[in-house]
Amino acid sequence: MWALLEPVFRAGETFPHDPAITEADALVAWVEQSQAVMVAVDANGALVGTYYLRANSLALGAHVANAGYVVGEHCRRQGIGSRLCQHSLQTAQRLGFRAMQFNLVVSTNTAGVRCWQRNGFQVVGTLPGAFRHKQLGFVDALVMVQTLP
């Protein structure tokens, strides 16, 4: 799992976690703080992606899910992110969530934004300069939401 997560956290381009995060802290953030964690494996059983799913807020906001996705660096552009997203939406629905929300989608992550839009998410707001991108500095972040059936 850490082999998947480490390059993404280190890059500081998509998740707000400290790029210097330790393996232990990353696993707490990804796994222990989640309600469900799934992994995708290829035909050989190698890990190619993962997502977490959790409530996005406390009790009176806990009917809205939040999820995060990572696809292995060498397995991108194969639709794995999209399949993880679809799976997470089904899992969220099965767990009784009424919607899914992403709070801080980095606007420069255009592949991610397009992927989530293709899978039914809408941009409901833009947060000016809300993400400090490791390469680009302060960039806008998007709030994306999808109501579940």
Next chain:
Amino acid sequence: MWALLEPVFRAGETFPHDPAITEADALVAWVEQSQAVMVAVDANGALVGTYYLRANSLALGAHVANAGYVVGEHCRRQGIGSRLCQHSLQTAQRLGFRAMQFNLVVSTNTAGVRCWQRNGFQVVGTLPGAFRHKQLGFVDALVMVQTLP
């Protein structure tokens, strides 16, 4: 402090915390998880309001502040919320934050929404049905943001 917070949490109309929250958990949520906590007192030294201030996200989003306000039930419509809000903006600026964001402003809390708008916040997004109001059921929530000078 608990005398201020308890009726607001119990009401389940503005904060997402479990309305059955204990005093100990409420104080952890309000005080221990915050970077700054302020109280407003009247001319007799009685507590009339409080706010917390904290980073709204992790490292690469930690330049955006988040705050929450409570005004005592018997001290409302006196501008105390507005003064707490102004004070929190000054504190946030002094602490180096670049913006302040409210993630889950309950849309039916019209006095709050108007107060924050008067104090420079803009609604940047609407989250459909994101708050389960104890009296009204699922109601929309707003994301409100203000860039700091």
